[in-house]
Amino acid sequence: MAKRAKKNPSEQSQASNGVAASAAAHGLVKSSRKKLKQDFPDRFLNRELSWLGFNERVLAQAAEPTLPILERAKFLAITGSNLDEFMMVRVGGLKILRQRNPSKQDPAGMLASEQLQAVAERTHRFVERQYELWRQQVGPQLATSGIVEINLSESEGTELRLATERFQQDIFPVLSPQAVTADAFPMVRGLGMHLLVRLEIDAETRLGVLADSADEDGQQRFEWALLPMGRTLPRLMPSASNHRMGYVLLEQLVRHFVAEFFPGRKVLECTPFRITRNADIELREDEASDLLGGMEEVLESRRFARAVRLEYCATASEHAVEFLRQVHDLDPQDLYPIQGPLDLSFLFSLHSVDGFEKLRDEVWPATPHPKIDPDQSMFSTIEGGDLLLVHPYQQFDSVVRLIEEAAVDPDVLAIKQVLYRTSKNSPVIAALERAAERGKYVTAIVELKARFDEARNIEWAREMERSGVQVIYGIHGLKTHAKICIIVRRQSNGIRRYMHFGTGNYNEVTARIYSDVSLLTCDEVLGRDATNFFNAVTGASQPVEMEELAAAPLQLRQRVLNLIEGETQRCMQSGHGRIIAKLNALVDTEVIDALYRASQAGVKIKLNIRGQCCLRPGVKGLSESIEVVSIVDRFLEHARIFCFHQNGNEKVYISSADWMPRNLDRRVELMVPVSDPTCSSRLRDVLNAYFKDNVNAWRMQADGRYEKVPTPKDAAYRVQYELYRQEVELSSIAQSSRRQTFRPVSGSS
Template sequence: MAVDFKDPEYYENRELSWMMFNERILNEARDPKLPLLDRFKFLSITASNLDEFFMVRVASLVDMVHAGYKKKDLAGMTAKEQLDALRTVTHEFIDRQYTTLNRALLPALEKNGVKLVDSYEDLNDEQSKYVDTYFKENVFPVLTPLAVDSSRPFPHIPNKSLNIAALITTGKNGSRLLKDAEKEGDISFATVAVPSVLPRLIALPSDSDKESDFILLDQIIEKNMSKLFLNYNVLCAFPYRVMRNADFELDEEETSDLMKEMEKQLKKRAWGEVIRLDVEENMDKRLLNTLKKNFHVSQEAIYPIHGPMDLTVCMDIYGLDGYDDLREKEFTPQVQPRLIDCDDLFAEIRKKDIFFQHPYDSFESIVDFIKQAAVDPKVLAIKQTLYRVSRHSPIIAALAKAAELGKQVTVLVELKARFDEENNIGWAKMLEKAGCHVLYGLVGLKTHSKITLVVRDDEDGIRRYVHLGTGNYNDKTAKIYTDCGILTCNELIGEDATALFNMLSGYSEPAYWNKLLVSPIWLRDGFYKLIDREIEHAKAGRKGRIVAKMNSLCDKDMIARLYEASAAGVKINLIVRGICCLKVGIPGVSENITVSSIVGTFLEHSRIFYFYNDGDEEVYMGSADWMPRNLDRRVEVVFPVEDPDLKECAKHILEVEEADNLKAYYLQPDQTYQRKDRRGQKTVGSQMTFCEEAIQRTNEYLESKDNETYTSRLFKPALPPEE
């Protein structure tokens, strides 16, 4: 009987899989072997991740339930079933976050001489006076207390803002302003926002030089609430926080100006439906009912919090000055040895393609590529796609400079990059003013590809230089995300790059591509052919092997193809950082598939795809995950790594990560993720290995008297023998 590889039983729900990914990050916060402040950092990351998850994914499910959407997902779950499951899982997850904070991290922090005052009632006299003075001089002028009555309706509470709600009543003297409207003892609701423009973590005077005390800004405001409502008695005050639906649909075909429509939609985002309400665990029931009624939330959407509201404040604790011994030593990205003494980057590229593995290899080399192109009199044109860039991007500045110098500069700025829309709109306007041709991509598609094309008039004619990568042109995140890229002047890739930009700027649809795999039309079929070829080899009795590294795997058809390959005998190793809807260990379906997920200091972000091809190995890298949106609804670019030395570099990354037994979690048949038992084995941490290799390459180069004698050595992990 033929196996139905698309049986929902063979698939994990996407949202529940993402929650397991966030759980793996929480495990880092719970790991006592890590430096203490790094554990606070990981806890903060779980909180910011969860915020975005609610604003987009949970919000989308809420919309589906409201619309009566009945279609099931790849795992056979309706939107209502998914939402119900997530409410349970997220409540439990938040409980574990605060258990980690209260029982492990804060006590350990206090042992190291740093105390976060739990409540303003715990302040000593000196600290209490200091807090009151700080409030009067720094906080009070910024606050706007808002009362609610018949003439002042319930105010709009911004998304993700931290607020303090209070019940107040008129005192014995009453209110001269409202003496006819209120009687003594009448209870009113009031709220005040904790200003995000002020630091939330406030240092307190301490009796000891060896100890530091801190208090949260919200505690300071709560202590001084009576000063905001003179002639009133504050009966109680509790913090709360709302999460709103930040997901929206943009009808690009019906708008004549995409930028104006995007700006209009961004304003609407602030008024999205409340889909999560965080309240202090013991909040007064009268306050809670008022919030519940005005925000129109169900009981399931209310999350009682036992500790500081909004755990992203843990990133402030991570950044405390004077405690470097409680943080992992920061790694300094290394300049590629070939580029250390390089005066002419274009000449170096002509010699041989250059491979980059960020953040181990410095991203500054890519920035320099754009900067040099901007001022090089031989450069005629620069074309680049931008998805997410930093707030003070040197790349943007270089592109503007190039346009001012008279070069043809074309920049595709993706306005629909979620939560970077406003930033990108600002950059697009600035680039247009500088004289750049600014594109917004194809209607209905996000442009997620990472590509730069530089056209240069070399001595032997026009030549195209291309940078292709797996990550964004963001000099800030390039220090904490792992990504790969190449610089090349390969003629066929240059032709493809030109065709790609012509496709994005006009209506030119290439008949074929020389080297690149491009979505939404060509990429899916390209991957199918590569997988099918391994299936053919396996069925013919030859070795079939696939290694694929990506951020997420949730495309049903792609997973079904992998199941078919596994059933045919192809050995498949998947390194998937986040969402993975594939299940391992299913007899006759996925017995030949392993899945690992690496969670470490750096965010794993590169996409690398390896196919054994009966010994004629092929390696690809690119911007696309195996998700429906990447394969069908985005412009993505996947490129071959053909230079033998560069191919070895890409293979080496996969080999080391496959051998990781320190930071890798392995998916089990019961859908849990477990770390390997390292007893009796050499410890291999892939990120640590790559850091050491980068430093070693630099040192070897600097110690070498003759550059011609320099050879790069790669760490070879001890891999188990293949079956």
């Protein structure tokens, strides 16, 4: 092993000075944070309330009268699915915290109990607005447009006859009622639809029946039964109607005919309800000898986790509500009476019905990248220079095509890839399996702990192993969230590495609706870094210091802080400093304090943050030069892009990581510099465009509220439309140029 050359005295002095300067800077930063805490003790916002504010902005899209009605219905469905996950994960986590560490405060100074109370109050108001919007606007306008929910109690003739046949043939043979009591209530599936049926006990059946409700004289008057709707029956059932499309929800159809399940008994009440269970259950990796088996146990444990919310039809009796509350051990604030259909996710199905194109947004088909020639291999194209793809305006198919070409290319020796979330029938997975079957060295890091995708990832992992793929189940104690693919290819001039770095998952379905960016490159330095990164993850070895890439949890946090601090110092010296960042969430207190210090030094900071933001912008003496905007539009904003001015020598990065403790400290993430002048220029243009939006932009106020940016009558700028328009124009020019070029076809020799 070669020895390192000794440093000369001058170099040693410089190194010592550098260490001393770094230590001094660290001391100044620590002192500065202490002063911030003293001067601005309330400088952080609560992350849970901030997230609820994001969902309120999504609900505002559902209320937007200029949108097509099916798009409004889709946004209403999104608010429901968002809230489901929030309740399972965040509220579930707060309940655990309240039990285990009731005195612990969050950065905003709130106890878990205080957060739960504030969240409950705001969520109840939110749900009321959700269903008011459904009853008064979305539902009626859908009906006016020809999409009608059939009320069976008011139906007759053919409509009722067909509903009866559907029930008798398709539903009655499948479902089974179950007698229940408060002492013997089954473990109902979280987020599953159920019916609670209250039956009157007649004189003949009263003896021997264990009931749990009584009238004033103590005599038992009724008993309970449970009807789970199960998973095999579709919730949305088309129905005959005089309108263009009629539908009945499964629970309403069963509710109408529920007496059929209890012949000879009187049904007093039939209440649809839904339980939400705590999903904030993590694998104890130190106790799991088998990670795959351990994750399967986690999935199973979620089925039996504590309930955190009860949703029920608002017409339910006090008897029914109290019965359900007691058997699930819920607080009154966990009860949500619903004036409308429970679980608004059925609106996703309505959004996709055929024949109602005019009720949806105009389709924006993704365009090919102007430099990607369909007649040329992806390897040749990437060799010609780095490529930046802006999704979903540009096709994610180019990324899939690269992996598919690699799978069959005889010169490709190896493929290495991180998989966090994939689609149901993933072409990427299929390509990796095909490559392994052809004898290539294929390694896939499959993150089994990707919440709510664990079952799918377990299935993929086993399938790939059967195909010969070397499957690595992430890193002990961390989630592997980086978006990276490395293709090692033998060429005439030696081995070359082709890489994809991204901000989104390898999921071609969500790539059509998520706003992300991809970098395709064969840069040698990035190639070395990528290989070192991958080997450290798969080999459980000490990571090698990388030249350009920054990885969490080792270097990424400090690299971000150094970039912010560098901008602060340069601004103090020259009076010029600028930071522009696009993120999904800004929660990390250390990063927020660094941004506050930068603002106090005069750095102009623009933040486009889709969701949670715990920083207060525009506070005098603290954050006067910080602007925070949020864009909620047809595509989910998901890209992470950062730009630091550096006295005109701007540095641009893309990343898989938000500025949150979980990303910086508890996940394997990557931040990638984009050095190619064309690519970095395009990224800066994209970043700047987000601060021009005056159609779907919200500006954050110092108290955490968001105000809609007003739209001028004659100067509307919608950033998602403008980005799409630009890509269409560039793609059209490129295709026109190819059509005008003669391409001779070589004959076989």
